[in-house]
Amino acid sequence: MKNYQISEDIKYLEQFSREARRYLHTIPEASGQEHKTSQYCQSVMRALGYKITEYPGYTGFHADLDVDASKKRIAFRADMDGLEMPDLTETEYKSTHENLAHNCGHDTHMAIALTAARYLAEHPEKLAFNVRFIFQMAEEDMRVPGAEKMVEGGCVNGVDEIYALHNDASMESGSIKVNDNIMSSWGAAWTLDVHGESAHGSTPHKGKDAIREAVRIINDLDYIIAKQTNPFSPAVFGCGMFHGGTVPNAIPDYVQARGTIRSMDEETDGILRSSLNQIAKESALRGFNTSMVCTGYPAVINHSYASQRIIAAASTFLQDIDSHCKPMTGSEDFSYMVNAVPDKKGALFFLGSGCQEKGIHNYLHANPYYVDDDCLLVGAQIFIELATH
Template sequence: MQDFVIDSKLLAMQELGESFRHSLHKIPEVSGAEFKTSAFCQDVLKKAGFTITTFEGYTGFLADLDSQSENTPRIAIRADMDALEMSDLTQNEHTSTHKGLAHNCGHDLHMAIALLSGCFIAKHKEKLPCNVRFIFQMAEEKAHIPGANKMVELGCMEGVDEVYALHNDASLEYGSVKINNGIMSSFGTIWSLSIQGKAAHSSTPQKGLDAIREGARILADMDYIVAKKTDPFSVAVFSCGMFQGGSIPNGVAESALLKGTIRAMDSKTDEILKNAFKEIEEQSALRGFKTKFSYDGYLAIFNHTKCVKRLVESAQKVLKKDEMLIQECEPMSASEDFSEMINACKDKKGAMYFLGSGNKAKGICNYLHSNPYYVEDKAILVGAQIWINLILSFGK
């Protein structure tokens, strides 16, 4: 860890931080059902001295540690808990014990960083310049399952002055920090479109309404919308990852189901893409088809300037090499529901940054959701020290 400035007392807790991640990596759980994961994290923070708030019917919880001073601001840090429905192809002593589930997005790393920094500040509570809340969130991976939006509804942002989060990136060398002032992630929407036509024999197609052909027409129209109706200088991505239709080879398909995503980097483009589906539905109705369009998604993350400044200063205290701090980077084309918490915060004060979790020397340079997905455990200390710096310097 010679390239980083780590408090000696935190450095002595390195094995503890790694044990947190390894234990959590063994028990990945599906979005919204992170029961063992939540219980593990609650137990660690409760023993450390945090006040735990749970919500009936949900695995998400709050862990609060208040300073000894009155009328102090509250800072919140989000850690997501869910895993992916993928087999864990890692081969080590902490490989997943839950068949078909794996932490291939590194949420186990996020939680370990939060737990380690929480344990550290609890031991130095007398130095706290602010109240601290760790938000352990369920279901970040699936937009149709209550996640950040439900946590906000349950009151996770009440009394919070600023909110922060990190996301690991194993394609970056461990300890590297990447942050953007302003937009940090895309508007991301998962859409579903069902088409109801009319069945007929393939020898008499005029008697039916071909749902498969109507689906193909819709895909072509959406590609046209992206090419001709959106600003060429604005990001607009349309994709269809699932197309199911028909039941027999010698018939006109009675129904079809299409699913995919749309992504944009600004609200205007996002609205153009969503409204295009409404126009397409109207056209399908004129052609005799019945359609149903539905979608779930996340708003873009917009990092607040003041919060970015705090994060940059906290990271600079840790990183010895200037090149390890990457500012004004390209936002990620993926989306994140942490935007719900920023938008619910006072004056929308919040920010997310990316923490490198790779190690090229060890062959760890995989992208999120790849399989196998490895991370460098040394990133835990770096991430924890950044959170500790942020908390202990808050208000200065």
């Protein structure tokens, strides 16, 4: 049973929001390659009367609706990229792009933004702000320029406050989580390349085993967290990819491994990053040519004013509001946008997109990843409330 009531004013947008999400679900694209996605979103926003600003060489764009030069500007971010994995959902709107899927629900974020944008364009007299919608490329892959590049290009120039949401299908539709402090971790993706010397498996002493060296380095990283970081400051090290060798009876001369680090304070993030570089340097003393590249995001730190604005907007129609939630251990480059607005006046919140009654209860990046479309108008109504009050 629903414990919330969508405003009668926006119910007419239900079909529009569902059709937008389901179409976007069919065309997921890799980080930085969101060409079809961007074209579709731009076409919708242009038709609604928004002024489009593109970023040459990139797929991201922002769209402005100006009603009064004396008003402040509010911005909303929607990320556009999918994940490089097959879509295992069994729906009529399954991904048509091989090995690409919206298993983080960015199709949901875009549909919510488009729905809110349509309502605001059709009811400009209700606006308390001039409005900007930022459609961001490349949130998922830390190695590809995303929010940071859009900030450099001016996406938050003239913006007074900024908001974003992230769906979570482990939460019920009609619920949100937010806080007025750290909302996501400091995070980075690392790539380790180890070059050794190949040899026959029967004569390992004649080569330099890149697999053994890479494994040793990865084990050292676990040691760093165990012995060099503050036990009261959470830190996570993960290795998600490991590739090396071509035959079972040869010592490989090259291995690449990739993974992530996460932490909940800036000091720990610095320890982890410096340790990665130091470990790679020490590998050279054993005769290996080793490199470690690490790129990542600062934490999203919600501004108290902005988080209270979210709570006030959601309280007009929702009951299930967790206003003191724990931060997620995942990372979000929305932090670059928050950090670039005056007084860092911005906030991120989590929007429930699951429904136990419909059998929808999965975590981000799960495969298959299902979303309850009822969440679309919930997210849109919160954005609308923020823009009109």
